[in-house]
Amino acid sequence: MQTSDRIRIKRNVRTIWISDVHLGFPGCSADYLLAFIRDMRCERLYLVGDIIDFWALKKKRYWPQAHNNVVRSILGKAKHDTRVIYVPGNHDEAMREYAGLTLGNVEIHDRIIHETADGRRLLVMHGDQFDSAVVNSKFIGLIGSSAYELLLRMNRYVNWWRERMGLDYWSLAAATKHKVKKAVKYISNFEQAVAHEAHRQQVDGLICGHIHRAELTRLDGVTYMNCGDWVESCTALVEHHDGTIELLKLTDEAQVLKRMEPIRPELAA
Numbered sequence: 672m673q674t675s676d677r678i679r680i681k682r683n684v685r686t687i688w689i690s691d692v693h694l695g696f697p698g699c700s701a702d703y704l705l706a707f708i709r710d711m712r713c714e715r716l717y718l719v720g721d722i723i724d725f726w727a728l729k730k731k732r733y734w735p736q737a738h739n740n741v742v743r744s745i746l747g748k749a750k751h752d753t754r755v756i757y758v759p760g761n762h763d764e765a766m767r768e769y770a771g772l773t774l775g776n777v778e779i780h781d782r783i784i785h786e787t788a789d790g791r792r793l794l795v796m797h798g799d800q801f802d803s804a805v806v807n808s809k810f811i812g813l814i815g816s817s818a819y820e821l822l823l824r825m826n827r828y829v830n831w832w833r834e835r836m837g838l839d840y841w842s843l844a845a846a847t848k849h850k851v852k853k854a855v856k857y858i859s860n861f862e863q864a865v866a867h868e869a870h871r872q873q874v875d876g877l878i879c880g881h882i883h884r885a886e887l888t889r890l891d892g893v894t895y896m897n898c899g900d901w902v903e904s905c906t907a908l909v910e911h912h913d914g915t916i917e918l919l920k921l922t923d924e925a926q927v928l929k930r931m932e933p934i935r936p937e938l939a940a
Contacts, residue, residue, distance in 0.1 A: 682711055682712060683712045686714065686716075686717065687711060687716050687908070687910075688717040688896075688898045689704070689716075689717070689718060689722075689898055689901065689907045690718070690720050690797065690880025690897075691719075691881065691902065692718075692900075693723075693727065694722060694734075695725070695727050696727040696733065696902070698902045700922075701740070701901075703905045704921075705737060705740050705744060706921075708744045708748070712752075713748075713753055714752075716755045716756070717878070718745070718755065718758065719795060719898050720759050720763065721760035721762040721763055721880065722757070722760075722763055723763045725764075725765060726762050727762075746775055746776070749776035749777050750776055754778070755776065755778065756778045757778065757779045758782060759779070759797065760797035760799055760880065787933070788914035788933065790914075792876075793894070794872050794878070795877075796877070796878075796879055797879060798865070798880055798881030798882065801864040801865060802882075857882075862886075862895055863891070865877050865895055866891040869894075875893065876894025876896060877895060878908065879898070880897060880899070882897065883904070884899065885904055885908075885918055886918070886929075887928075887929040887930075894931070896916070905922045906919060906928070907919050915930065915931070915932055917929070
């Protein structure tokens with residue numbers, strides 16, 4: 672597996688996965704996402720939950736034109752040559768009521784299996800199913816979101832100054848989360864739960880979001896992939912036509928963070 676390549680991103684891919692966009696929340700990096708969606712062509716686009724943040728919208732109505740443009744761009748792809756699959760999360764869980772339906776050319780599923788070009792079977796789900804705090808107590812989740820919102824507000828001020836100084840985008844929220852022992856422990860437990868579910872479902876790997884920490888790695892004999900988010904890190908997963916999967920960072924300069932090569936036919940047999 673290769674990591675951290677600043678190279679030209681291929682614009683025509685087989686599959687794209689994005690999650691945790693949080694449209695309707697002030698911390699959403701809608702402009703970066705819109706540029707990515709408009710610039711890419713794909714056969715399948717997976718929306719892996721928390722695309723619209725209904726929790727944030729209940730507290731405050733916030734819907735700028737940039738957020739509207741993201742929705743229109745996605746629907747435009749669905750109308751033409753892209754299969755769009757929406758797998759709702761906990762912040763847009765109201766959409767789970769429509770699982771199994773197709774609305775505006777967008778398929779809605781609670782979970783779905785994706786088969787890669789090289790034959791791997793990957794379970795796609797949001798990931799809140801592994802988080803006992805979310806499953807058992809929405810109130811606890813809301814408290815966390817309030818503190819998180821404050822941190823992200825600080826993050827915007829930090830990056831405003833960084834931009835004035837000619838520096839690249841940097842996530843204060845992500846850096847803080849990775850230093851907090853409880854957060855690190857939670858992420859580790861989450862990843863172990865994902866690996867267990869992949870084994871239980873007899874799939875080759877699992878793709879999710881939810882924890883706002885992008886990843887592409889092997890874990891306990893399965894492939895663990897996390898799309899990341901468009902609040903802290905602005906990341907996405909893409910599959911190329913040969914089955915190669917990449918984790919991309921898409922801020923001021925596109926970057927391949929990690930790459931997983933396809934399975935060779937003789938190894939897959």
